[in-house]
Amino acid sequence: MTVPAASFGRKHKVTVIGSGNWGTTVTKLVAENTRDHPDVFERDVQMWVYEENVTIPKDSPHYDAAIGDQPQKLTSIINKYHENVKYLPNIALPPNVIANPSLPDAVKDSTILIFNFPHEFIGNICKQMKGHVLPYARGISCIKGVTVTEDNEIELLCEYIGDTLGIYCGALSGANIAIEIANEEWCETTIAYNTPPCDLRGGANGNSAPSNGADHDHKDARGLVSKTKLTPVPADYPPLDHDEFQKLFGRPYFTVSMVSDVVGVSLGGALKNIVAIACGFVEGNGWNNTAKTAVMRRGMLEIIAFGREFFPETIQEKTFWEESAGWGDMIVSCTSARNWRYSKMAVERGVTVQEIERTELNGQKLQGISTTREVCGFLRARGVESKYPLFFAVDGILDGKVKVEDIPKLFRK
Numbered sequence: 291m292t293v294p295a296a297s298f299g300r301k302h303k304v305t306v307i308g309s310g311n312w313g314t315t316v317t318k319l320v321a322e323n324t325r326d327h328p329d330v331f332e333r334d335v336q337m338w339v340y341e342e343n344v345t346i347p348k349d350s351p352h353y354d355a356a357i358g359d360q361p362q363k364l365t366s367i368i369n370k371y372h373e374n375v376k377y378l379p380n381i382a383l384p385p386n387v388i389a390n391p392s393l394p395d396a397v398k399d400s401t402i403l404i405f406n407f408p409h410e411f412i413g414n415i416c417k418q419m420k421g422h423v424l425p426y427a428r429g430i431s432c433i434k435g436v437t438v439t440e441d442n443e444i445e446l447l448c449e450y451i452g453d454t455l456g457i458y459c460g461a462l463s464g465a466n467i468a469i470e471i472a473n474e475e476w477c478e479t480t481i482a483y484n485t486p487p488c489d490l491r492g493g494a495n496g497n498s499a500p501s502n503g504a505d506h507d508h509k510d511a512r513g514l515v516s517k518t519k520l521t522p523v524p525a526d527y528p529p530l531d532h533d534e535f536q537k538l539f540g541r542p543y544f545t546v547s548m549v550s551d552v553v554g555v556s557l558g559g560a561l562k563n564i565v566a567i568a569c570g571f572v573e574g575n576g577w578n579n580t581a582k583t584a585v586m587r588r589g590m591l592e593i594i595a596f597g598r599e600f601f602p603e604t605i606q607e608k609t610f611w612e613e614s615a616g617w618g619d620m621i622v623s624c625t626s627a628r629n630w631r632y633s634k635m636a637v638e639r640g641v642t643v644q645e646i647e648r649t650e651l652n653g654q655k656l657q658g659i660s661t662t663r664e665v666c667g668f669l670r671a672r673g674v675e676s677k678y679p680l681f682f683a684v685d686g687i688l689d690g691k692v693k694v695e696d697i698p699k700l701f702r703k
């Protein structure tokens with residue numbers, strides 16, 4: 291029998307780590323849900339902000355003539371005006387979003403950690419969090435990217451987070467353009483979460499008490515017993531399973547599909563950014579939708595090949611066809627997202643994408659650049675370049691060693 295959430299002594303406290311364009315958008319929707327589900331979640335949502343000084347522009351309703359152009363702390367601006375004027379301007383945030391510049395303080399006592407920042411910062415951020423998170427905290431990574439370890443192994447970001455912090459972490463990814471969701475236009479997403487066996491209370495959705503004590507085994511993304519032992523979520527909290535993540539992320543304008551394929555969801559989100567850059571290059575070169583479609587199709591084949599080659603035990607290929615985290619994300623990323631838009635601009639202006647990232651994005655990041663570098667470095671070390679011609683074309687163009695016009699040659703039989 292399912293025990294009503296209200297009968298548990300404690301509630302889940304939620305922290306979002308990251309406050310960029312998507313980080314702030316996800317904080318907004320999660321805070322709407324903690325407000326609407328007071329039986330399960332504490333109302334306030336902590337949002338860790340990488341602190342910076344920001345000048346409020348004159349045309350902003352929050353411009354204060356007495357302060358003028360004097361820079362102010364971004365956290366103070368968010369907490370005073372309930373708006374992230376730098377990374378998500380003109381979107382009202384619920385007042386229960388609390389911006390916090392201290393990472394240890396923001397994650398203190400939180401049972402749910404939502405990771406949402408550009409992937410290149412993951413090492414430093416996890417290092418700062420280590421020793422400050424609850425042993426029974428659970429994570430969801432909304433970050434699109436992968437890491438390559440020092441011994442040149444590929445690691446999913448949710449695996450990296452889980453191993454570094456000693457917790458279980460799932461992944462959220464989909465065809466999601468932050469500003470559209472912040473404006474509450476409808477879209478879908480996919481969350482992959484394999485509820486650890488120690489958190490299952492008397493079966494998949496029953497709420498009887500979990501087994502106590504630490505050192506519980508669970509399987510990693512490769513289907514192997516993880517080297518991280520888990521502490522179960524204590525019995526005086528509501529259980530943390532698919533239903534609770536639906537409550538935390540689902541909104542009338544944000545449809546959530548819960549799945550178990552962390553590999554497919556993570557790789558789809560990370561690798562499509564390489565393909566989006568390729569599409570931007572092709573379109574910037576003056577070619578049209580037929581060329582772009584060829585790039586998208588070949589890109590998806592390389593993503594699937596990558597999954598088959600490096601995660602053969604656990605990949606569920608239907609994710610790429612059926613989920614928002616698969617073809618859905620590929621289509622939106624290659625037609626309207628930042629990696630596509632700004633790589634197209636780079637070719638049109640005859641400058642590098644890195645230059646465009648510096649001059650046009652006001653601090654936002656193009657994840658496709660670093661993902662291409664990491665993935666191609668990893669593949670090169672294994673001598674399998676010929677299996678991934680599109681990924682390497684993007685790598686070569688980023689280096690200035692390949693021309694966009696050369697892409698078709700790479701596929702000639």
Ligand SMILES: NC(=O)c1ccc[n+]([C@@H]2O[C@H](COP(=O)([O-])OP(=O)(O)OC[C@H]3O[C@@H](n4cnc5c(N)ncnc54)[C@H](O)[C@@H]3O)[C@@H](O)[C@H]2O)c1
Binds near residue numbers: 377408466467654
């Ligand atoms: N923006 C979108 O539409 C969107 C949608 C879905 C997924 N994503 C993914 O979500 C993740 C986060 O993207 P975003 O759009 O929130 O970020 P963003 O592109 O807006 O990046 C800016 C963020 O990086 C932070 N930052 C800068 N320097 C830093 C440092 N040294 N250490 C830590 N943080 C630093 C800034 O404070 C800011 O919060 C990415 O992996 C992205 O691919 C983005």
Ligand SMILES: O=P(O)(O)OC[C@H](O)CO
Binds near residue numbers: 465566623627655656
């Ligand atoms: O704007 P991008 O290129 O970072 O992509 C945003 C999302 O990943 C699209 O689903």
